[in-house]
Amino acid sequence: MTPQQTNEIKPKYKDLLLEERDQLVARLEELGVGGDGLSYDSNFADSSQVTAERGEVDRLALELQDALNLVDSALSKLENGEFGKCEDCGGNIGEPRLEAKPSARFCMDCAAKKR
Secondary structure, three states, rough: OOHHHHHHHHHHHHHHHHHHHHHHHHHHHHOEEOOOEEEOOOOOOHHHHHHHHHHHHHHHHHHHHHHHHHHHHHHHHHHHHOOOOOOOOOOEEEHHHHHHHOOOOOOOOHHHOOO
């Protein structure tokens, strides 16, 4: 995207990204993720069920944190004029893809190659 195109769409995508960021942070907080990682009730009996559930929560928290990192990266790119550029080929990421996933790092062609 040209700098002018980026400036024209910046508010739209910034709002989408900030909304997604707020949702991710809220979900992480619901899981009990804090500065020291996940917190668990120390009074819980340590059984295989609790261990399995902790594993699932850890996995979900990691996925949410990865998504949050992508959103933060996209917000940085929006500010420095790199938003909407594919990290592989350097081409433009199409607006339909950005509307569906504002934190997209790759154009459709490059994303398809990664599958």
